[in-house]
Amino acid sequence: MSKKQNKPSVDPVIIVMLGVIFLAIAIAMIVFPADTNSINIASDSGVISQLMVAFVTGITTGGLSCLAVQGGLLASSLAHQIEQDYAGQIGQKKSKQPAPRTNSAFPISLFLVAKLVAYTLLGALLGWVGSYLTFSPMTRALLMIAIGIFMIGNALRMFNVHPIFRYFSIEPPKFITRYIRRTAKGTETFTPLFLGALTVFIPCGVTQAMMATALGTGSALMGAALMFAFTLGTSPVFFVVAYLATELGAKLEKFFMRFVAVAVLILGFVTLDSGLNLMGSPLSLQNLTRNMFPSQSESNPIADSPQPAADGELILNVQNGGYFPATLKAPADKDLTLNLVTDKTYSCARDFVIPALNYYELLPDTGTVQVTIPAQKAGSTLFFTCSMGMYTGQIVFEN
Amino acid sequence: MLKKTFKIPDMTCTNCAMKIEALEDDLDGVKEINASYHKLEMVIEYDESKLSDEQIIAAIKKKGYTATPA
Helix, strand or coil, rough: CCCCCCCCCCHHHHHHHHHHHHHHHHHHHCCCCCHHHHHCCCCCCHHHHHHEEEEEHHHHHHHHHHHHHHHHHHHHHHHHHHHHHHHCCCCCCCCCCCCCCCCCCCCCCCHHHHHHHHHHHHHHHHHHHCCCCCHHHHHHHHHHHHHHHHHHHHHHHCCCCCCCHHHHHHCCCHHHHHHHHHHHHCCCCCHHHHHHHHHHCCHHHHHHHHHHHHHHHHHHHHHHHHHHHHHHHHHHHHHHHHHHHHHHHHHHHHHHHHHHHHHHHHHHHHHHHHHHHHHCCCCCCCHHHHHHHCCCCCCHHHHHCCCCCCCEEEEEEEEEEEEECCCEECCCCCCCCEEEHHHHHHHHHHHHEEECCCCEEEEECEEEEEEEEECCCCEEEEEEEEECCCCEEEEEEEE | EEEEEEEECCCCCCHHHHHHHCCHCCCCCCCEEEECCCCCEEEEEECCCCCCHHHHHHHHHCCCCCEECC
16 A cells, blocks of 8 residues: 555635535526526426426535435445545544545446436336325425425534434434445445445435425326436536545535535525415515515516406416516406416426416416406405416406 | 443434444444434443443544543
8 A cells, every 4th residue: 555645635615616606507597497498498398497407406415415425335335445544534634544546436436327227216216106196286385395394404404503403314224224334345346336226225315305306296207307317416526526535534524514504405495485386375485575576577578568458357478487477467356267378388387376276287388278267355366386386476356 | 231322412414323333343342333313322232341431432533523421
């Protein structure tokens, strides 16, 4: 065993900058998923954007979160020596360390490929199970709220806010961790493959949330695609950080954890808000801000155009970027017909939901669908949303 | 065999518990270790004729954690 010649140094600032960029992309994709017109995709952009969100979630928070849970396992699967170096770095700064492994990229790749396959199969299984469960918009809303709370709880756990938040982390059964640990002692090519597959038993918090989302898709294919996109997203970050794991040490690991915590917290609130939207709650951020700043939608030239006709017909343009106008005004105490007009609309705005009426319809990409709105009291508001809780709008009833 | 509980306040995730449980294989005289991230503690069952508290604490320190008898 020779002395290490050049210890690679990774500036934490650079890593955080990269992380911030990835996070910005993720948030931008979640907040502004509408601009699907700029991407020439003939197929259903709602599915594509959902997969893109899964991928970006993986590349940002998922990779780092998985690192915290599975990084040590990967390191120990490469060689037992690495784990010892990894844990023993503190207090041994000047001690002799082993030479960098020249070919660790190969077993890491094997590990990640096995992980990718295993999680894709798991996604298919979850989606298949989900297909036997009927998820109404309200059920999905509750599921999303639960996922959001789970993510927020996990973030608060990472911030060490209160001991109770530690229970948001699921501890795998002892027999599984023992089996995985003892298998990790091997050094053959088979070991990284096997351990990569076994990581399905020790998913990180973000992965668990993504698994719940895969369950909610109700489709084996979509569940598999979602988990594939997410796990693929985790792979680059996981690869790079795992490769450098022995060099980073515990101090930087804590630094990463804080970054992950912030990212998970933000995504948790986004998921929670989407769930509230899907439930038709006036307390969602979008619905609250729309009522607090009504001028935002009024200033939109498209938003002002269609107003209720005298014959009680409303027109709502369902576009790739959402619903226009976002606020419709309608006469109270009168049955109305809401015309949902799509024109080459491929985003999830097509999956139209009016939670209070328990109405759900997948609109045609081009065409008009009529919905009968029963008479509502003056001063009441009827919220509508897409099935993912991303695009929202409201009908305000007045005298 | 002696069963003893140690508090380990600097565990940050369930993987920390896994790392600590790995002492089962590393330390001679240990029968079983159950580490819990939720409780920030570990329960160790060991042969006191082969292993002392100090050795256990030192082994945990080598893993990067601080242990104190509960």
